[in-house]
Amino acid sequence: MSTSPDLIAELPELARAIKAWGLELGFADVRIADVDLAHLEAGLQAWLDAGCHGEMDYMASHGMKRARPAELVPGTVRAIVARMDYLPHSRADDWRAQERRRHEDPDAAVVSVYARGRDYHKVLRNRLQSLAERIQGAIGPFGYRAFTDSAPVMELPLAEKAGLGWRGKHTLLLSRSAGSTFFIGEILVDIPLPVDPPTGRHCGGCSACIDACPTGAILGPGRLDARRCISYLTIELKGSIPEEFRPLIGNRIYGCDDCQVVCPWNKFAQRAQIADFDERNGLGEGDLVTLFGWEEEEFNRRMEGSPIRRIGHERWLRNLAVGLGNAAVAKRGDEHILAALRARSAHPSELVREHVAWALARHVQ
Structure with missing residues (x-):
């Protein structure tokens, strides 16, 4: 101007x-x-x-x-x-401990906090x-x-x-x-407004985020290989999740907050000022079997207005199948999990069938 x-x-x-x-x-x-x-x-x-x-x-x-x-x-x-x-306001004051408990629960379907609203x-x-x-x-x-x-x-x-x-x-x-x-x-x-100064960096010698990354995606300070990142694997990747990463994904079905959960600075995390980011559809407390049972119509209806809808029902099932396969570590042979997986074993999508077959194999090994 x-x-x-x-x-x-x-x-x-x-x-x-x-x-x-x-x-x-x-x-x-x-x-x-x-x-x-x-x-x-x-x-x-x-x-x-x-x-x-x-x-x-x-x-x-x-x-x-x-x-x-x-x-x-x-x-x-x-x-x-x-x-x-x-x-979200539904997260406890010590929300990081709350999220850690979800990660440790084999039945829990963990959705990244940002995507629950x-x-x-x-x-x-x-x-x-x-x-x-x-x-x-x-x-x-x-x-x-x-x-x-x-x-x-x-x-x-x-x-x-x-x-x-x-x-x-x-x-x-x-x-x-x-x-x-x-x-x-x-x-x-195009307005030459006066600029604000940067804050400087304050991570010091802390490496908690690097150490906590489940897949080793943080190669070093400020160096991220997105191909290894769980957020990339569960959201951006359109095809099959490489088998080497599936066990490492655990029960994370959409995104990953591990590097944020361990960060000391997040004890200062602030609650949302608007209601738009309140948790919807119980995504802060959902379980793998229940969410895996959503048919496409229900997925589309529940995820209306959610960032999750953009991955589509097929990749939603792919991610959940990996989570159900990993539940075998603590719940091998669990009948509810096996029944849920078998119900999808003949799914029309080859992508879903492949991940279901992998998950079933984990439960019968």
Whole structure:
């Protein structure tokens, strides 16, 4: 946009107003960053060249545009980056201990905490759009585009530059006041707003997240091989889950929170300020046999508005079959589990049949 001298003088006050409006819309923090990410291009290219993105072709399809926001949205000079907490109110004060108990229960179907409520893409995008419209109402038309995990944008580096937190050794963003249980969204704008300083990094010598990763996906501080990550295997991977990883997945049927559960900073995790992220359909307490019994119509109905629906019923059954196979460690030959698996042994999907056969074999070995 054409920035008049009068507007330039008003930019600090506009930045303060934007942050206040963001809080009114349910964001927990709003900050501003420049969009120079050139220093990350070599690392991004090396990560892609090593194939660490697996089947996530969208990570590579836009080339270095991911590190060049001004190429994605011409005219961009700043990113307004917002944080929204998602920890459901149904989680106990010591929610990490609550999650550990779920991991240790062979009957439990563990869904990543972020996915138990409404799809965050819709929630954040709508509120970011409302924030942009509020800005437009104050200053008139300007160039902008709102995103949340929906475009080739390096969101976490922008959030780190803006001072929302720092990249932990697990690559997630960490906040000293909120841990890592939050979503991030941004508005790329053509307004030269004053930027906020970064916070610095505060992981110190801790390696809890690296040590806790069930599949060894965190290769070292800030180095993640997505092909080994349970979130990738249960959400992004479309085909068969490699057998070497199936026993390591345990009872995690959609995503994985292990690196967050062990992180000391998550004792400061904040409850969601809005009801959208309340747990739905009992996903915080579900069991493997019950969820495996959902037919496609029930899955689609219950998962309406949930991020889980995008994997579809076939992959839902695939993931649950792996969990039921792993229950054999503690409950070998359990008749309820065997009956559930046998009921799906002739499923029309070859993908489901393969994982059911593997699970049954685990129970009769």
